[in-house]
Amino acid sequence: MKLAEALALRSDAQKRLAQLKARAVGNARYQEGEPPTEDASALLAESREVITEIERLVRAINATNASVELSPGETITDAIARRDAIASQRDLVVAVADAASGQGGQGDFHFGRQLRSELRQITDLPVPQLRKEADRLAQQYRELDVRLQAANWSVDLVE
Numbered sequence: 001m002k003l004a005e006a007l008a009l010r011s012d013a014q015k016r017l018a019q020l021k022a023r024a025v026g027n028a029r030y031q032e033g034e035p036p037t038e039d040a041s042a043l044l045a046e047s048r049e050v051i052t053e054i055e056r057l058v059r060a061i062n063a064t065n066a067s068v069e070l071s072p073g074e075t076i077t078d079a080i081a082r083r084d085a086i087a088s089q090r091d092l093v094v095a096v097a098d099a100a101s102g103q104g105g106q107g108d109f110h111f112g113r114q115l116r117s118e119l120r121q122i123t124d125l126p127v128p129q130l131r132k133e134a135d136r137l138a139q140q141y142r143e144l145d146v147r148l149q150a151a152n153w154s155v156d157l158v159e
Contacts, residue, residue, distance in 0.1 A: 001159075003064050003076075004152035010057040013050055020047040064158040070151055083144045090137035097130035 024043035030036040065076040074082075100123040 001157045002153055003061065003068075003155045003157050004149075006057050006061050006064075006157045007152060010054060010061065013054045013057065017047060017050045017054065020050060060157050060159050064155060067158055068151065068155050070147060076148065076151060076155075079144060079148055083141060083148065086137055086141045086144065090134050090141065093130050093134045093137065096125065097127050097134060100125040100130070101127045 020043050023038055024040050024047060027036040027038045027040040027043065062077075065080065068076050070076050070079045102121060
């Protein structure tokens with residue numbers, strides 16, 4: 001099985017678990033004299049089986065990610081951490097650039113009797129450079145994500 005297949009199975013199992021949990025919770029109590037729509041005990045048992053399957057998949061996915069190099073000296077796990085860091089950096093830069101340029105709902109406040117419209121808003125941040133940095137980070141993210149996706153479809157799952 002390829003790593004990508006295991007990732008898809010894990011995602012499906014997580015969705016199934018959420019559905020089973022909701023159904024079990026919804027049928028855990030019922031009105032006296034009325035039968036429950038579904039057997040909560042059976043749903044609970046099935047949920048436990050799905051959790052065991054998710055654990056098996058996560059262990060295999062993690063073992064694969066930790067053992068396969070995406071590039072020399074960088075495992076898939078390392079690349080995922082780097083991709084997440086790039087995403088966080090981009091989110092930060094975009095949020096700061098938006099705030100500096102007056103976007104994002106910032107500044108709807110009052111100082112004493114002065115309204116926002118009476119106060120002059122300024123920034124010392126270089127918004128155009130921040131936007132370029134955000135674009136550069138987005139490109140880095142996309143390039144790394146494409147490499148990770150390609151690896152997911154070419155790497156066999158370690159079991």
